[in-house]
Amino acid sequence: MEPPTPSQTVGPFYGHALPFPGGGEVAPAGHPDTVTVHGRVYDGAGEPVPDALLECWQADPGGSPAGRPGSLRRDPAAGGLTGPGGADFTGFARVATDADGHWSVRTLPPPAARPYLAVCVFARGLTRHLYTRAYLGAPPAGDPVARLPRELRATLLAHAEGDRTYRFDVHLQGGKETVFLDIRALPGPR
Amino acid sequence: MAAGSPLTQRQVSAEIAEAHRATAAAVAAGAPAPHHPPRDFAPYRSTVLRHPHRPPLPLADPDAAELHGPVFGRTDVTELDGDLTRQHPGEPLGERITVTGRVRDRRGRPVRGQLVELWQANAAGRYAHPCDRHPAPLDPNFTGAGRCLTDDDGAYRFTTVRPGAYPWRNHENAWRPAHLHFSFFGSAFTQRLVTQMYFPGDPLFPHDPILQSVTDPAARARLVAAYDPALSVPEWSLGYRWDVVLDGPAATWAEPGEAAR
Numbered sequence: 001m002e003p004p005t006p007s008q009t010v011g012p013f014y015g016h017a018l019p020f021p022g023g024g025e026v027a028p029a030g031h032p033d034t035v036t037v038h039g040r041v042y043d044g045a046g047e048p049v050p051d052a053l054l055e056c057w058q059a060d061p062g063g064s065p066a067g068r069p070g071s072l073r074r075d076p077a078a079g080g081l082t083g084p085g086g087a088d089f090t091g092f093a094r095v096a097t098d099a100d101g102h103w104s105v106r107t108l109p110p111p112a113a114r115p116y117l118a119v120c121v122f123a124r125g126l127t128r129h130l131y132t133r134a135y136l137g138a139p140p141a142g143d144p145v146a147r148l149p150r151e152l153r154a155t156l157l158a159h160a161e162g163d164r165t166y167r168f169d170v171h172l173q174g175g176k177e178t179v180f181l182d183i184r185a186l187p188g189p190r
Numbered sequence: 191m192a193a194g195s196p197l198t199q200r201q202v203s204a205e206i207a208e209a210h211r212a213t214a215a216a217v218a219a220g221a222p223a224p225h226h227p228p229r230d231f232a233p234y235r236s237t238v239l240r241h242p243h244r245p246p247l248p249l250a251d252p253d254a255a256e257l258h259g260p261v262f263g264r265t266d267v268t269e270l271d272g273d274l275t276r277q278h279p280g281e282p283l284g285e286r287i288t289v290t291g292r293v294r295d296r297r298g299r300p301v302r303g304q305l306v307e308l309w310q311a312n313a314a315g316r317y318a319h320p321c322d323r324h325p326a327p328l329d330p331n332f333t334g335a336g337r338c339l340t341d342d343d344g345a346y347r348f349t350t351v352r353p354g355a356y357p358w359r360n361h362e363n364a365w366r367p368a369h370l371h372f373s374f375f376g377s378a379f380t381q382r383l384v385t386q387m388y389f390p391g392d393p394l395f396p397h398d399p400i401l402q403s404v405t406d407p408a409a410r411a412r413l414v415a416a417y418d419p420a421l422s423v424p425e426w427s428l429g430y431r432w433d434v435v436l437d438g439p440a441a442t443w444a445e446p447g448e449a450a451r
């Protein structure tokens with residue numbers, strides 16, 4: 001087994017490189033099923049984290065987790081980044097938090113079999129990214145998250161706020177600490 | 191800077207040495223060498239309030255969406271995106287370099303057709319980012335961000351300039367060694383990697399709590415590129431080779447009847 005390349009923090013100065021236009025607009029423009037998933041990222045003192053970067057990944061509404069290209073999409077004339085362009089559903093979002101630690105993604109609901117957005121959190125001060133999940137619906141019976149103790153599972157459930165809007169906060173540390181996941185294909189040690 | 195007087199380099203170096211001693215002792219006692227930095231690494235001060243107290247929860251989920259991942263293609267990346275010296279009308283200042291290597295998974299299989307992103311400071315050590323207040327000059331001919339897709343051998347390639355070292359406020363008189371920031375995607379979201387590449391022989395290495403957050407020396411060495419004369423282009427650029435191995439299960443990781451590792 002090859003030893004992996006170690007992780008290093010994303011640092012504070014990724015803003016000119018990683019975010020792209022429409023990075024939070026996963027739903028095709030004007031799609032009637034669009035939902036908004038938003039929230040804040042907090043540190044261990046309960047302060048908002050203004051320089052986190054979140055990536056969300058999900059299966060499409062039809063159930064396929066295969067994804068599609070086109071998240072970055074280029075302006076064919078000028079060559080600049082235009083973002084997803086509102087046409088295809090790529091399943092991928094990338095958004096930076098603002099000064100209030102707030103982030104927001106507009107997407108299509110994930111399928112009932114995988115009713116979650118996989119969320120990957122990067123930040124200055126985080127030496128390695130963290131994975132969690134924002135469930136927009138109850139985990140189905142076969143999902144191992146359904147078998148977690150209630151208080152742990154609760155941190156993975158986005159709260160419906162009405163108007164097709166869901167709130168999902170990430171607490172990096174402390175009493176409200178989010179459950180972060182080490183996802184494996186099979187049980188057993190890594 | 192947080193309230194109170196900043197730590198000195200001597201204090202930070204003592205904390206780093208202690209963390210390295212603890213890793214060496216654990217490895218000597220039979221523990222596997224840690225590949226990644228601990229998230230709780232106090233010499234890098236920003237970790238203090240940003241690391242979870244609980245370790246990530248192992249979740250065996252063969253149906254996980256994370257065993258698949260985002261897909262990028264020719265709509266996302268153009269040929270020019272890998273050359274950071276050609277994004278403006280003029281040539282950027284600095285030492286022109288070519289950086290290339292192969293991206294593989296832990297079984298040594300090439301990671302094909304996946305997105306690689308690079309970002310960096312300019313030759314003077316300044317980021318084209320409004321929050322970077324280091325009083326070094328901006329370069330109107332250098333933004334410092336590029337991307338490419340890996341080819342069928344898993345190879346990536348960038349042309350850029352060597353970045354400068356820069357100060358930061360982790361502790362008194364703290365300077366980051368010259369580095370390139372990289373982001374890699376694998377075939378599965380679980381293989382995601384964001385890291386930094388360093389240049390060989392930098393005297394700032396032992397003083398830098400970010401590089402030293404990787405507490406195993408062999409793992410740290412994997413973040414340092416090799417100067418490769420065969421990659422240098424005469425009268426044009428210096429060549430560096432840096433190969434990358436993505437951690438985490440791939441979609442095709444678990445084959446029938448096979449143990450996890």
Ligand SMILES: [Fe+2]
Nearest residue numbers: 011013369371
């Ligand atoms: Fe940097």
